[in-house]
Amino acid sequence: MSGVTIRDLSKAFPRGDGTVTQALENVNLEIGDTEFICLVGPSGCGKTTLLRIIAGLETATSGSVTIDGRAVTGPDPKRGMVFQEYSLFPWRKVVDNVAFGLEMKGVGKAERRKTADRYIEMVGLSQFRDAYPFELSGGMRQRVAIARALANDPDVLLMDEPFGALDAQTRNRMQKELLSLWEQTKKTIVFVTHSVDEAVYLSTRIVVLSPRPGSVREVIPIPWQHPRDRTSTEFADVRRKVLRMIDETENAQ
Amino acid sequence: MNRQTQKRLLGAAALVVAAVIWQIVAVYIVGRSFILPSVTDVAEAFVNLLGSGTLLTDAVVSLEHFGIGLIAALLLGVPIGILMGWFRVADFLLDPIIEILRPIPPLAWIPFAIIWFGLTTQAAGFVIFAGAFFPILTATYSAFRSVPKVFVEAGKVLGCDTSFELIRYVALPAALPAIASGIRIAMGVGWMCLVAAEMFGVSNYGLGYQLWHNYYLHQMPNVVVYMLILGFVGLAIDRIFRNYVDARLLRWHAGEVA
Numbered sequence: 368m369s370g371v372t373i374r375d376l377s378k379a380f381p382r383g384d385g386t387v388t389q390a391l392e393n394v395n396l397e398i399g400d401t402e403f404i405c406l407v408g409p410s411g412c413g414k415t416t417l418l419r420i421i422a423g424l425e426t427a428t429s430g431s432v433t434i435d436g437r438a439v440t441g442p443d444p445k446r447g448m449v450f451q452e453y454s455l456f457p458w459r460k461v462v463d464n465v466a467f468g469l470e471m472k473g474v475g476k477a478e479r480r481k482t483a484d485r486y487i488e489m490v491g492l493s494q495f496r497d498a499y500p501f502e503l504s505g506g507m508r509q510r511v512a513i514a515r516a517l518a519n520d521p522d523v524l525l526m527d528e529p530f531g532a533l534d535a536q537t538r539n540r541m542q543k544e545l546l547s548l549w550e551q552t553k554k555t556i557v558f559v560t561h562s563v564d565e566a567v568y569l570s571t572r573i574v575v576l577s578p579r580p581g582s583v584r585e586v587i588p589i590p591w592q593h594p595r596d597r598t599s600t601e602f603a604d605v606r607r608k609v610l611r612m613i614d615e616t617e618n619a620q
Numbered sequence: 621m622n623r624q625t626q627k628r629l630l631g632a633a634a635l636v637v638a639a640v641i642w643q644i645v646a647v648y649i650v651g652r653s654f655i656l657p658s659v660t661d662v663a664e665a666f667v668n669l670l671g672s673g674t675l676l677t678d679a680v681v682s683l684e685h686f687g688i689g690l691i692a693a694l695l696l697g698v699p700i701g702i703l704m705g706w707f708r709v710a711d712f713l714l715d716p717i718i719e720i721l722r723p724i725p726p727l728a729w730i731p732f733a734i735i736w737f738g739l740t741t742q743a744a745g746f747v748i749f750a751g752a753f754f755p756i757l758t759a760t761y762s763a764f765r766s767v768p769k770v771f772v773e774a775g776k777v778l779g780c781d782t783s784f785e786l787i788r789y790v791a792l793p794a795a796l797p798a799i800a801s802g803i804r805i806a807m808g809v810g811w812m813c814l815v816a817a818e819m820f821g822v823s824n825y826g827l828g829y830q831l832w833h834n835y836y837l838h839q840m841p842n843v844v845v846y847m848l849i850l851g852f853v854g855l856a857i858d859r860i861f862r863n864y865v866d867a868r869l870l871r872w873h874a875g876e877v878a
């Protein structure tokens with residue numbers, strides 16, 4: 368189990384004309400072990416970039432990410448990632464996509480398929496275990512991608528708008544499933560979303576990023592127990608507060 | 621009548637018409653079997669050749685030459701293409717050499733094929749190799765260069781930690797459809813090189829060898845028979861390969877493309 372420390376993190380992407388795109392600037396964030404963090408912020412503010420740096424897929428221009436005191440230098444199966452875009456392997460059936468990480472760990476075929484089936488069931492796709500990704504809808508693919516990341520049993524789970532493509536009903540169910548999984552396994556989750564409602568419903572803390580270059584604008588703790596009642600007045604109050612904060616951040620730009 | 625039978629009937633009708641025109645032109649206009657054998661001349665020649673019994677041996681010998689060349693091209697072309705597509709250094713090192721060798725027509729290698737291998741099966745195989753190698757190499761190379769980044773990254777976060785694992789489990793399966801089309805093109809080129817490869821007497825059998833042999837004997841109907849067999853076998857090889865690839869190897873791919 369792992370906490371994540373992000374210190375003075377900046378990221379600039381070089382552009383063709385010699386200038387740079389400053390995606391992140393001086394991000395500081397201390398994520399505790401077993402926390403459920405939601406990252407919100409306007410499009411293009413660097414949420415994906417931040418997740419990719421934590422995952423080790425991108426290197427920071429300056430600053431550092433450490434996990435349990437060890438600097439992140441590259442990708443590691445201990446940090447799972449659910450990508451914002453379509454990332455299933457189209458040549459593998461659903462079950463073999465989900466079993467991929469276990470296969471890399473050297474787990475035998477029967478055993479890894481058994482584990483994969485469990486996660487496939489969890490995301491409600493048992494009927495499609497032998498389907499190829501092209502036979503699935505966008506939302507179903509995303510659920511497979513989630514199952515694939517979970518089956519690898521990472522300590523830190525990085526999720527980039529994983530429920531963005533789902534209908535409201537499936538989305539609610541997946542949120543509940545994710546929460547119960549998080550409570551059972553005590554993973555550290557960093558979850559990007561555009562939905563403030565989702566952030567208030569899921570997270571232990573909401574991190575509001577400012578527009579590009581992204582930096583931490585506000586951190587809002589949500590100290591309530593799960594499951595939370597979306598219809599309660601406290602819920603509505605917090606949601607309103609966060610929304611106002613995002614508005615202010617955007618206007619301040 | 622559905623589309624499929626309509627297509628078959630029309631195709632068959634056109635074939636018959638073409639054969640009739642061919643027969644009329646050959647018999648009544650040209651009138652000399654040496655210049656243009658008629659359909660019946662060719663049919664007769666085919667029956668005689670069937671009786672004399674070397675057709676099968678010829679086909680087997682040709683497939684052997686073809687197989688040697690193609691397998692060698694696969695064994696070298698795919699790995700070198702992978703190395704150049706995946707490792708920048710290999711690309712920088714090998715690219716100039718490849719660019720110099722690639723435009724050389726495959727048949728220009730025939731003199732050295734004979735000097736290096738003598739009049740052997742391997743010499744014919746080498747000429748076919750020279751034709752098939754580059755299409756396989758370039759297809760593998762560009763397929764590897766266009767593997768979507770997100771697949772490679774997904775592989776990395778899921779625990780592929782060596783280049784070998786990434787190639788074996790991510791890049792190669794992603795590249796396979798494009799490599800398969802490269803192999804199909806290579807088989808076409810290799811088959812075209814076959815007639816020339818068997819021309820210089822590496823064997824006393826082979827479809828290409830018999831084509832030339834019957835030409836020297838002025839047996840033009842036999843030449844036409846061997847031409848047609850070359851065409852049919854080439855077609856069959858292509859069909860079998862394509863069906864195998866589509867049905868077994870790349871079932872997933874059909875659903876991914878328009």
Ligand SMILES: Nc1ncnc2c1ncn2[C@@H]1O[C@H](COP(=O)(O)OP(=O)(O)OP(=O)(O)O)[C@@H](O)[C@H]1O
Nearest residue numbers: 380388390409410411412413414415416417451579
């Ligand atoms: N590989 C890259 N090369 C150059 N610029 C990039 C690259 N990746 C991201 N950027 C830039 O960095 C900024 C942040 O991008 P990022 O994808 O992190 O935003 P985001 O917050 O995830 O947006 P969204 O909510 O729309 O997904 C953008 O301005 C983008 O143009």
Ligand SMILES: [Mg+2]
Nearest residue numbers: 414415451527
């Ligand atoms: Mg993003």
